[in-house]
Amino acid sequence: MAFGNGYDAFQDPELFRSPEEAEFLESARNMFPSLSNEQILNAWRANNSDLERTLDTLLRASDAQEVDSSGHQNANHMSSNSRGSFCTSINAVGSLSQSSHGAHYPGVPIASSSSSSSGEFRIENFVPVQERRRLRTEFFRGFLPDADPDFLREKAEQFGDNEVDICEWLESAMQTRNYPKLLDYLKRKEVEDVLNRYGSMNAQDFLGSFPDPKNYFDNVERTPSKLYSENVLALLKIIFLGVNEERLRFGLQNGRGLLIPSLKSLQDLGIKRGPLPSCSVFFQRDAFDLTFLQEMTYLRLETEIETESGLRKCQKRSAVNEAKKSGTLLECAICCMDDFLVSDMRECVRGHLFCSTCLKRHAEISVAEGKHVSCLHADCSESVALSQLRDLLSPNVFASVLRYVQKTELDNAKLGHLEACPFCGFEMEFEDESLTVFECINPLCRMNTCRKCKRSDHRPLLCYNVEDDNQVKARRILEESLSEGILRQCPKCKREIIKIEGCNAMTCLCGARFCYNCRQIIDRGYAHFDRGRCATWAVADELYKRDLSLAVEQGRKRVRETVGDVKLLHDPTKNLLEDQKRL
Numbered sequence: 217m218a219f220g221n222g223y224d225a226f227q228d229p230e231l232f233r234s235p236e237e238a239e240f241l242e243s244a245r246n247m248f249p250s251l252s253n254e255q256i257l258n259a260w261r262a263n264n265s266d267l268e269r270t271l272d273t274l275l276r277a278s279d280a281q282e283v284d285s286s287g288h289q290n291a292n293h294m295s296s297n298s299r300g301s302f303c304t305s306i307n308a309v310g311s312l313s314q315s316s317h318g319a320h321y322p323g324v325p326i327a328s329s330s331s332s333s334s335g336e337f338r339i340e341n342f343v344p345v346q347e348r349r350r351l352r353t354e355f356f357r358g359f360l361p362d363a364d365p366d367f368l369r370e371k372a373e374q375f376g377d378n379e380v381d382i383c384e385w386l387e388s389a390m391q392t393r394n395y396p397k398l399l400d401y402l403k404r405k406e407v408e409d410v411l412n413r414y415g416s417m418n419a420q421d422f423l424g425s426f427p428d429p430k431n432y433f434d435n436v437e438r439t440p441s442k443l444y445s446e447n448v449l450a451l452l453k454i455i456f457l458g459v460n461e462e463r464l465r466f467g468l469q470n471g472r473g474l475l476i477p478s479l480k481s482l483q484d485l486g487i488k489r490g491p492l493p494s495c496s497v498f499f500q501r502d503a504f505d506l507t508f509l510q511e512m513t514y515l516r517l518e519t520e521i522e523t524e525s526g527l528r529k530c531q532k533r534s535a536v537n538e539a540k541k542s543g544t545l546l547e548c549a550i551c552c553m554d555d556f557l558v559s560d561m562r563e564c565v566r567g568h569l570f571c572s573t574c575l576k577r578h579a580e581i582s583v584a585e586g587k588h589v590s591c592l593h594a595d596c597s598e599s600v601a602l603s604q605l606r607d608l609l610s611p612n613v614f615a616s617v618l619r620y621v622q623k624t625e626l627d628n629a630k631l632g633h634l635e636a637c638p639f640c641g642f643e644m645e646f647e648d649e650s651l652t653v654f655e656c657i658n659p660l661c662r663m664n665t666c667r668k669c670k671r672s673d674h675r676p677l678l679c680y681n682v683e684d685d686n687q688v689k690a691r692r693i694l695e696e697s698l699s700e701g702i703l704r705q706c707p708k709c710k711r712e713i714i715k716i717e718g719c720n721a722m723t724c725l726c727g728a729r730f731c732y733n734c735r736q737i738i739d740r741g742y743a744h745f746d747r748g749r750c751a752t753w754a755v756a757d758e759l760y761k762r763d764l765s766l767a768v769e770q771g772r773k774r775v776r777e778t779v780g781d782v783k784l785l786h787d788p789t790k791n792l793l794e795d796q797k798r799l
């Protein structure tokens with residue numbers, strides 16, 4: 217059953233499960249006059265409201281109905297394009313390899329019989345600008361998988377729906393391969409992520425990683441790296457603008473090359489310091505040392521941290537007073553002090569209690585002696601859980617405890633599958649396989665990384681797979697082989713045409729008709745096919761499948777011969793043959 221234009225879908229509220237459904241039906245109904253409302257809505261539901269998939273299903277359904285009613289397949293089988301060869305081959309590779317469900321990409325000419333049979337269909341009319349831009353960016357990524365995605369997004373914005381410019385640009389980009397690369401983008405993004413994380417930290421965040429930052433950064437027993445020293449000198453030059461370098465170096469010497477001690481020594485000399493630049497500005501050009509970044513962040517938050525620490529002390533004092541009144545203060549069996557809150561106490565895995573001050577001192581001694589942190593009670597050798605130590609120890613001491621725990625657990629083969637943080641190498645076991653992000657608990661690192669691609673956390677974007685040289689070479693061979701294999705040159709004007717599916721009689725834009733099978737110019741009508749040498753459309757798909765599998769086979773063979781055994785990250789032939797079986 218079909219509905220005329222006078223039908224108002226909204227008068228039938230029983231039909232819809234949501235306003236979105238009604239809205240979709242409104243726009244899709246005119247496109248598919250041969251389909252019923254139920255058919256349209258069922259397709260929408262079956263495809264989980266995915267617009268592209270739904271349209272694809274509906275296009276197929278309406279094609280099938282047209283074939284049924286007219287008795288033979290739609291004659292509109294030709295695929296060619298006024299831009300000539302390249303755009304057409306983009307269509308083929310684009311619509312074949314980029315989409316497993318046969319959807320078409322916005323902003324790029326469409327070349328398959330299913331879309332040409334409903335002439336007015338343009339995805340542009342249905343997909344919001346934002347989504348179109350995303351789709352187009354992903355489409356570009358299919359052809360230039362090693363390109364900087366920011367750059368591709370810019371291009372998608374710049375071109376809008378201008379198909380001619382898109383083709384021209386893609387053509388030259390694929391030939392010259394001269395565009396910003398993905399690898400540089402990823403490096404840049406990792407740096408940005410770290411800078412953003414430290415740049416947006418507040419006093420509470422910072423105290424979470426550095427329980428006693430003042431002590432930690434005043435300590436002159438630290439050994440600075442070369443990069444750290446360069447960072448310190450560069451920063452001192454900025455905040456002591458106009459002070460001669462001799463004096464700066466003198467201050468640096470006093471502070472043993474460390475940022476905060478050197479800064480204090482210079483201030484003690486009576487030199488006034490200027491404002492601190494923001495991290496993102498300061499590190500615009502230079503690489504940074506992570507310890508330096510942490511120290512600089514402390515400098516930025518110093519006042520805030522002091523206020524926060526003061527506040528915490530006050531709160532604690534009144535909590536102790538409260539507890540004293542109610543008689544809930546606890547005594548530490550080790551130091552025999554008796555004014556501890558419950559929150560001051562720590563325990564071993566068997567539940568022996570001791571105060572956090574005693575545990576902290578004990579842990580520091582254990583680390584120095586290369587021993588694991590055990591219970592403080594004389595007759596107990598149980599260990600103390602990491603969670604009991606985490607907010608207590610300075611980051612470097614806690615990192616040592618972690619290393620020790622890790623080593624002994626490895627030795628005892630207690631842990632099954634260990635994964636290492638790609639940034640600091642700290643290893644962790646994952647019990648929950650569904651977790652996608654590695655949240656490093658090493659306080660000196662604290663990076664969040666994708667467990668799959670080992671890059672810094674990139675949710676909600678898909679993983680970035682970086683191709684190596686061989687993978688790029690192999691992919692290009694396959695791409696070439698594919699377009700060669702299913703490309704036909706018009707015998708008259710030499711324009712290149714790709715056949716996606718349909719009848720074997722091909723009509724070129726120049727008006728010439730030729731046979732896909734024997735490639736000869738043929739007259740009007742189907743006399744050529746009656747002679748028995750070439751078939752019309754009955755076996756046209758078979759022929760196309762044959763060409764395609766031949767192209768895939770030859771491409772893969774050439775890859776084996778020239779590049780060798782290579783595992784492709786972006787395989788243009790993937791799913792291709794399976795897709796064809798499905799068609």
Ligand SMILES: [Zn+2]
Nearest residue numbers: 548551571574
């Ligand atoms: Zn104690």
Ligand SMILES: [Zn+2]
Nearest residue numbers: 564568591596
């Ligand atoms: Zn114990």
Ligand SMILES: [Zn+2]
Nearest residue numbers: 637640656661
């Ligand atoms: Zn780490």
Ligand SMILES: [Zn+2]
Nearest residue numbers: 666668669679
């Ligand atoms: Zn990833």
Ligand SMILES: [Zn+2]
Nearest residue numbers: 706709724726
């Ligand atoms: Zn021609």
Ligand SMILES: [Zn+2]
Nearest residue numbers: 731733734750
């Ligand atoms: Zn022929």
